[in-house]
Amino acid sequence: MLSAVFRSLARVRGAKALHPHGAVLAATVVRHGLRPGTGVGWVDDPGEDRALVRFSRGAGLPAPLPDVLGLALRVESPDGDPWDLLLSTTLGRRLPFPRRDARSGLHSSIAAFAGPRGRLLVGARWVDGRFLLAVATPRGPWRPFAELHVHGRAAVDEPVTFEPVRHAVPGLAVPERWRRLREPAYAGSRRGRRRSGRSG
Structure with a gap:
């Protein structure tokens, strides 16, 4: 049923069922690491990554x-x-919440990932010209581990589909109950876009 709903919505829109349109920009993630660690190498270890960021509006308003x-x-x-990773503006950590500007408030993964040492939420908040990336246990404080620098230039000419179930960060596993919801939703949205003749 969920697959059919998302397939129909994507077919009508000619785009993704949710977050149908967005801007994809080049970015860099600068990781300073985290101690004590979480068991997730990408979070715990310092480094620098090439990245893409897509800013979008969930309902397409x-x-x-x-x-x-x-x-x-x-x-x-x-x-x-x-x-x-997919993050959305929230009220608190778990409740999706509408905002006008991506630089205001918190972006959260909403669902906690299954980490090697327990459940972890991932969040981002705009501070002094860049996004701070942080992790938190469901009841613990946010712990920044990286800076996300968005370069403000278009990164690709073609649409990009982000899929955190297929392309999970090692150590940040999507819980099974969320996989059962997300996988048919994503599959339905992909089929709907193919039927409409668009891949965006």
């Missing part, structure tokens, strides 16, 4: 109307494979 804003991050792994 026109600006300046508030909408649940999306920040999709794709990091290029050392092997060249994509690692994807």
Whole structure:
């Protein structure tokens, strides 16, 4: 049923069922690391990654109307494979919340990932010209581990589909109950876009 709903919505829109349109920009993730560690190498270890960021509006409402804003991050792994994270503006950590500006408030993964040492949320907040990336246990404080620098120039000419289930960051596993919801939704959205003749 979920697949059919997302397929129909994507077919009508000729785009993704949710976050149908967005701007994809080049970015760099500068990781200073985290101690004590989480068991997730990408979070714990310092380094620098080439990345893409997609800013989008969840329901596709026109600006300046508030909408649940999306920040999709794709990091290029050392092997060249994509690692994807999807964050949305929230009230607190778990409740999707509409905003007008991606630089206001918190972006959160909403669902906690299954990490090697327990559940972890990932968040981003705009501070002094860049996004701070942080992790937190469901009840613990946010712990910044990296800076996300968005370069403000278009990164690609073709649409990019971010899929955190297929392209999970190693150690940040999507919980099974969320996989059961997300996989048919993404599959339905992809089929709907193919039927409409568009891949965006």
